Amino acid sequence: MAAVHKIVVLDPLAQEGLDLLAATPGIEYEVRTGLKGPDLHATLAEFDGAILRSGVKITADALEGNRRLKAIVRAGVGTDNIDRTAATRLGIVVMNTPTGNTLSTAEHAIAMMMALSRNIAPAYQSLIEGRWDRSKYMGTQLADKTLGIVGLGRIGQAVARIAKALQLRLIGYDPFLAQDRAEELGVELVANVRDMLPRVDYLSVHTPLTNETRDLIGEPELDILKPGVRLVNCARGGIYNEAALAKGLASGRIAGVALDVYAEEPCKTSPLFGMPGVVCTPHLGASTEEAQTQVAVEGAQLLIDFFTTGAIRHAINMAAIDPKTLAGLKGYLNLAHRLGLLMAQWAKSGVQNCSLRYRGEVAAKETQLLTSAFAAGLLEAACEDVNIVNAEVLLRERGIELKSERTTDVGAFSSSMSAQVSADGRTYAAAGTLFGNVMPRLVKLGGHRLETYLDGTLLLFEHRDVPGIIGAIGTICGRHNVNIAQMSVGRATDKPGGEAVGALNLDSQPPDEALEEIRAHRAIKTVTIIKLPPAGKLPDWLGG
Ligand code: NAD
Numbered sequence: 001m002a003a004v005h006k007i008v009v010l011d012p013l014a015q016e017g018l019d020l021l022a023a024t025p026g027i028e029y030e031v032r033t034g035l036k037g038p039d040l041h042a043t044l045a046e047f048d049g050a051i052l053r054s055g056v057k058i059t060a061d062a063l064e065g066n067r068r069l070k071a072i073v074r075a076g077v078g079t080d081n082i083d084r085t086a087a088t089r090l091g092i093v094v095m096n097t098p099t100g101n102t103l104s105t106a107e108h109a110i111a112m113m114m115a116l117s118r119n120i121a122p123a124y125q126s127l128i129e130g131r132w133d134r135s136k137y138m139g140t141q142l143a144d145k146t147l148g149i150v151g152l153g154r155i156g157q158a159v160a161r162i163a164k165a166l167q168l169r170l171i172g173y174d175p176f177l178a179q180d181r182a183e184e185l186g187v188e189l190v191a192n193v194r195d196m197l198p199r200v201d202y203l204s205v206h207t208p209l210t211n212e213t214r215d216l217i218g219e220p221e222l223d224i225l226k227p228g229v230r231l232v233n234c235a236r237g238g239i240y241n242e243a244a245l246a247k248g249l250a251s252g253r254i255a256g257v258a259l260d261v262y263a264e265e266p267c268k269t270s271p272l273f274g275m276p277g278v279v280c281t282p283h284l285g286a287s288t289e290e291a292q293t294q295v296a297v298e299g300a301q302l303l304i305d306f307f308t309t310g311a312i313r314h315a316i317n318m319a320a321i322d323p324k325t326l327a328g329l330k331g332y333l334n335l336a337h338r339l340g341l342l343m344a345q346w347a348k349s350g351v352q353n354c355s356l357r358y359r360g361e362v363a364a365k366e367t368q369l370l371t372s373a374f375a376a377g378l379l380e381a382a383c384e385d386v387n388i389v390n391a392e393v394l395l396r397e398r399g400i401e402l403k404s405e406r407t408t409d410v411g412a413f414s415s416s417m418s419a420q421v422s423a424d425g426r427t428y429a430a431a432g433t434l435f436g437n438v439m440p441r442l443v444k445l446g447g448h449r450l451e452t453y454l455d456g457t458l459l460l461f462e463h464r465d466v467p468g469i470i471g472a473i474g475t476i477c478g479r480h481n482v483n484i485a486q487m488s489v490g491r492a493t494d495k496p497g498g499e500a501v502g503a504l505n506l507d508s509q510p511p512d513e514a515l516e517e518i519r520a521h522r523a524i525k526t527v528t529i530i531k532l533p534p535a536g537k538l539p540d541w542l543g544g
């Protein structure tokens with residue numbers, strides 16, 4: 001008798017998804033919702049697959065010692081409730097359904113803007129309390145107002161399209177959106193979020209919660225927001241600082257706040273609840289019949305395909321590469337990914353196009369996979385579930401061109417990979433190679449040769465090649481107790497006085513004051529901190 005694969009459904013799921021599981025021979029399912037702690041741990045050990053929304057947290061503890069579970073499917077986008085490193089370590093594939101709820105969430109953000117503008121919630125409340133307050137609830141029109149959109153991925157772009165039809169003026173910020181794509185959407189791109197804050201009547205965020213987006217609107221931003229602004233968050237709690245929002249509302253700087261998501265969920269009390277100008281919903285962005293049917297059916301199908309045919313789609317922690325190819329390319333995939341991480345942090349934002357050049361022996365390998373690995377590194381900090389499988393598609397969706405070429409001519413190294421990224425009117429260039437087949441090294445930066453480990457904390461500096469630079473930086477690092485593990489400089493010509501670059505491998509992140517002191521040196525033009533994984537650490541999708 002063929003083996004039966006047991007699936008546990010950990011959150012309420014649309015019936016259509018359950019029906020699909022029930023109709024598939026060889027698949028059995030059970031619904032067990034509201035689990036945590038030891039109950040969740042014990043349940044996960046009894047099943048081959050699991051499907052959930054955002055109501056359950058699959059932590060490392062919940063997976064500890066699990067020898068049975070093979071696949072976890074998130075019926076939705078964000079996988080921040082699943083410890084994917086723990087899952088990867090146990091060989092569990094984590095998949096999601098990235099597009100099923102895009103439109104519903106975009107519509108919810110627009111509904112929130114409208115609810116704020118027309119006082120829908122308080123007006124109805126006053127009506128059921130027996131009042132007929134026509135003058136109290138004077139609203140504002142959306143047409144001809146300015147909407148700022150932070151994050152122009154799937155949902156942000158859908159919001160832009162609807163908002164355009166409502167005759168809003170659109171300003172946007174996303175570190176990865178080509179100018180042409182922004183023009184198609186009718187969005188004026190700005191160089192950073194701060195630049196848009198004094199200009200927008202409405203602000204809607206559509207990014208993951210990252211170190212960069214946490215507290216995007218906090219107390220320091222209150223003074224620069226346009227007075228009377230209305231703020232919407234249907235992305236992730238924590239992007240707006242809830243205490244700062246309460247302060248801004250109380251002072252009158254902010255006219256309205258609409259939240260669907262909270263720093264802590266479920267959120268049953270908040271200083272914001274009940275304040276005038278606030279509309280809140282309990283994480284309902286994706287809660288439409290259509291979106292839930294779509295994510296449930298897509299999610300169930302992912303599990304069915306995985307258990308009946310072995311097919312893996314939308315995996316966020318594993319690459320669909322056969323083990324032999326993987327073994328031959330692992331070192332280069334790691335190098336390509338690290339170069340992508342470096343370029344994203346060096347160029348920072350406004351990325352328009354990228355090109356890669358493979359030279360020497362590596363040019364004869366499957367460079368398409370290396371190009372995808374570079375794209376995954378480039379987008380890793382910006383997009384939640386990027387990996388070698390989806391990275392190039394994500395770049396294309398943002399209108400960013402990624403070209404590659406290869407030449408088997410051997411240069412200074414038997415193999416090398418160079419990357420160029422155009423961003424904010426400048427071209428950033430770097431090249432890397434592998435030492436001993438496994439150790440990634442940076443061998444060119446901005447056209448200058450050097451040699452640096454591609455791991456840990458790097459401090460890159462562009463400078464004029466005059467005496468005393470290395471001593472000055474060394475002294476500043478020493479004063480701030482930052483140990484320099486390795487140092488390398490490269491200059492454009494053999495003569496001193498010209499353009500030069502330097503890279504330091506540091507044992508810890510220098511404090512901001514140290515960076516300011518380095519920046520203040522008269523011959524130093526730019527200073528950038530780059531954070532890379534420790535030596536030997538591979539990305540999840542590469543089995544790290
Ligand atoms: P996406 O990956 O398609 O888009 C995210 C975009 O944010 C990317 O284009 C990325 O470049 C951009 N970004 C990252 N960091 C940024 C920064 N510092 N500044 C500006 N832009 C930045 O994701 P998506 O599918 O559009 O989802 C967006 C968010 O909405 C996610 O956090 C997701 O979890 C959340 N979401 C919420 C609900 C809900 O029910 N409320 C439903 C679906 C998705």
Ligand code: MLT
Binds near residue numbers: 053
């Ligand atoms: C998501 O990430 O898809 C959303 O938060 C919606 C959800 O699943 O509740």
